[in-house]
Amino acid sequence: MTDASAVASPPLRLDRVTRRFRLRRGAQTTALDAFSLDMAAGAFVAILGPSGCGKSTVLRLVAGLETPDEGTVSIGQDTPATLARAHRLGVAFQDHALLPWATIAANVALPYRVAGRAVDHHRISELLALVGLKGFEHARPRQLSGGMRQRAAIARALVLRPDVLLLDEPFGALDFITRQQMNIELQDIWLRQRTTTLLVTHDVPEALFLADRVVVMSGRPGRIIHDLTVPFSRPRTPPLLRSHDFHHLVDDLTEMLAQAHHGVDVPSTGASRTAGA
Ligand SMILES: Nc1ncnc2c1ncn2[C@@H]1O[C@H](COP(=O)(O)OP(=O)(O)O)[C@@H](O)[C@H]1O
Numbered sequence: 001m002t003d004a005s006a007v008a009s010p011p012l013r014l015d016r017v018t019r020r021f022r023l024r025r026g027a028q029t030t031a032l033d034a035f036s037l038d039m040a041a042g043a044f045v046a047i048l049g050p051s052g053c054g055k056s057t058v059l060r061l062v063a064g065l066e067t068p069d070e071g072t073v074s075i076g077q078d079t080p081a082t083l084a085r086a087h088r089l090g091v092a093f094q095d096h097a098l099l100p101w102a103t104i105a106a107n108v109a110l111p112y113r114v115a116g117r118a119v120d121h122h123r124i125s126e127l128l129a130l131v132g133l134k135g136f137e138h139a140r141p142r143q144l145s146g147g148m149r150q151r152a153a154i155a156r157a158l159v160l161r162p163d164v165l166l167l168d169e170p171f172g173a174l175d176f177i178t179r180q181q182m183n184i185e186l187q188d189i190w191l192r193q194r195t196t197t198l199l200v201t202h203d204v205p206e207a208l209f210l211a212d213r214v215v216v217m218s219g220r221p222g223r224i225i226h227d228l229t230v231p232f233s234r235p236r237t238p239p240l241l242r243s244h245d246f247h248h249l250v251d252d253l254t255e256m257l258a259q260a261h262h263g264v265d266v267p268s269t270g271a272s273r274t275a276g277a
């Protein structure tokens, strides 16, 4: 057990958050309807849910990139906007958005420049070693594999020692084996730093392997339909993935996700970033 008083990372709370988006011709869609989530300081929570149920909206609200129409988001005593301005949030989204012309070290150093702070080169070496990119400081993103670029993006998200880490399908583009390696590395990082972490994923085993709690959201408007405390001790290792208990929980959550999928209403507009299946 973690002693909450010893954790520097703050708790995180979404309290009855409603978020609507205006569509064409005055229509609107309710992405989140009275969505509440309470995270303890230093917790690792994974969010599962059907496509379009509002997962990214939750993360964007916590990142201060959007504001609720109703309800509140708080991180400790602060608002997301306050933390974002203070550069205390670490964000890694699926499209890792490394600068193609900059070296890996320069990409990881970017948050220092954005924050107007002196670059801590020691910290950058330390983090690149932590994510297994030692020796690639001077490489450009295109010279690295997809998995290496994702790791660079995670290093960048961690570089300013954020109070909160927000990961939106950060390993979505990776093959199965690379993804497992990334999960093990991410767990190692989290065990060392105990940063309050919110991970969106569509991968059930990934959620169960990494998180203390897995919440399952319904189809839009997204609500939490299940909140599971993950019973596995840490550090978790690959044999866990093959255990009966693990498979059992994967099956349960997959079944819940399938039910949530059936509840998804068809969007009234074709204006969407996602290619329909
Ligand atoms: N900026 C936006 N403008 C209009 N609709 C949006 C916008 N962002 C999200 N939505 C809609 O809100 C819903 C939830 O989106 P999102 O949070 O991206 O879902 P998820 O990440 O779970 O796939 C979807 O129906 C999406 O089309």
Ligand SMILES: [Mg+2]
Pocket: 055, 056, 057, 168
């Ligand atoms: Mg999303």
